[in-house]
Amino acid sequence: xxxxxxxxxxxxxxxxxxxxxxxxxxxxxxxxxxxxxxxxxxxxxxxxxxxxxxxxxxxxxxxxxxxxxxxxxxxxxxxxxxxxxxxxxxxxxxxxxxxxxxxxxxxxxxxxxxxxxxxxxxxxxxxxxxxxxxxxxxxxxxxxxxxxxxxxxxxxxxxxxxxxxxxxxxx
Amino acid sequence: xxxxxxxxxxxxxxxxxxxxxxxxxxxxxxxxxxxxxxxxxxxxxxxxxxxxxxxxxxxxxxxxxxxxxxxxxxxxxxxxxxxxxxxxxxxxxxxxxxxxxxxxxxxxxxxxxxxxxxxxxxxxxxxxxxxxxxxxxxxx
Numbered sequence: 001x002x003x004x005x006x007x008x009x010x011x012x013x014x015x016x017x018x019x020x021x022x023x024x025x026x027x028x029x030x031x032x033x034x035x036x037x038x039x040x041x042x043x044x045x046x047x048x049x050x051x052x053x054x055x056x057x058x059x060x061x062x063x064x065x066x067x068x069x070x071x072x073x074x075x076x077x078x079x080x081x082x083x084x085x086x087x088x089x090x091x092x093x094x095x096x097x098x099x100x101x102x103x104x105x106x107x108x109x110x111x112x113x114x115x116x117x118x119x120x121x122x123x124x125x126x127x128x129x130x131x132x133x134x135x136x137x138x139x140x141x142x143x144x145x146x147x148x149x150x151x152x153x154x155x156x157x158x159x160x161x162x163x164x165x166x167x168x169x170x171x
Numbered sequence: 172x173x174x175x176x177x178x179x180x181x182x183x184x185x186x187x188x189x190x191x192x193x194x195x196x197x198x199x200x201x202x203x204x205x206x207x208x209x210x211x212x213x214x215x216x217x218x219x220x221x222x223x224x225x226x227x228x229x230x231x232x233x234x235x236x237x238x239x240x241x242x243x244x245x246x247x248x249x250x251x252x253x254x255x256x257x258x259x260x261x262x263x264x265x266x267x268x269x270x271x272x273x274x275x276x277x278x279x280x281x282x283x284x285x286x287x288x289x290x291x292x293x294x295x296x297x298x299x300x301x302x303x304x305x306x307x308x309x310x311x
Contacts, residue, residue, distance in 0.1 A: 001296065001300050004296050004300070005293055005296065006274075006277060006278060007277055007279070007280055007281045008279070008281045008282070008288055008291060008296065009279060009282075009291060009292070009293055009296065010279050010282060010289070010291075011278050011279045013279075013292065013293055014293065015293035015296075016278060016279060016293075020274050020275070020278050023273075023274040024274045026269065026274075027269040027270075027271065027272075027273055027274050028269075029268070029269075032266055033266070034266070037263070042300075042303070045303055046296060046299050046300050046303065047281075049299050049303075050288070050291060050295065050296060050299055051285055051287065051288065054285070054287035054288060054291070055287055063285075066284055066285075067281070070277075070280060070281060070284070073277075074273065074277045074280075075264065076264060077269065077270045077273040077276075077277075078269045078270075078273050078274070079266055079267045079268050079269035079270075080264070080266070081262055081264060081265060081266035082262065082263040082264035083261070083262060083263065084261050084263055087261050122304050123304075124303070124304045125304060143297075
């Protein structure tokens with residue numbers, strides 16, 4: 001979740017540094033950024049829980065609006081395209097997202113991360129993968145090494161590849 | 172007999188309501204209603220009788236539905252190939268050139284708005300996200 005690390009961690013945090021490197025490349029035009037409304041929903045969910053834990057209270061409407069506005073403002077200034085996840089998940093009169101997500105899960109294996117743990121893409125990850133592919137994205141930027149299995153989707157004819165941030169950038 | 176006089180003799184239920192928007196003393200609009208009511212012929216009441224199909228619809232041979240093989244529907248004789256053009260994706264925000272300095276401006280920006288986030292580490296965020304994505308193996 002690059003947006004959370006970028007907006008909500010200290011500049012001295014390693015992940016903040018790495019995400020900043022990536023976003024600077026987006027800013028410079030090396031990458032054309034595309035996100036969906038599902039990305040936004042995930043950002044908001046993580047931020048709500050994290051902030052609520054810190055405050056020890058439920059967030060107010062104003063606080064939630066602040067989180068939303070900061071995200072939207074950043075995305076807008078960064079020139080990132082926002083697509084409607086509903087549009088991407090529907091065929092002609094039929095929702096196709098879950099069928100393809102199942103295909104993603106079935107057709108991919110597992111990978112061992114730098115921490116020696118075995119990972120793969122889960123249900124929500126698979127939805128991100130399908131949406132990214134449908135959006136025409138070539139790379140899926142993430143910190144999660146589990147997304148390496150996306151390389152295996154070439155046998156479906158997909159050109160989507162993972163961009164594992166800690167492997168591409170160094171803090 | 173003037174129209175107004177005739178209107179004055181209307182039964183009460185046909186007279187304009189006191190709040191009906193007509194000029195005071197002018198109830199001509201009610202006359203039209205009266206004439207209309209009078210000219211509608213009263214229909215003769217038809218006694219109800221049980222419904223019966225027309226003779227040609229009464230068949231002794233039972234109607235059997237034809238259930239063709241699936242290939243029949245897919246055959247060119249039955250259906251024409253219909254191509255629905257792919258709609259362009261709705262862009263809630265279009266891609267455009269970034270404003271220089273945005274990355275630096277927004278790095279850790281929420282910390283200034285919510286000082287409580289000051290000591291949040293990426294590990295905590297990672298665990299929250301992992302839990303939300305149902306990757307329970309990452310739970311401490």
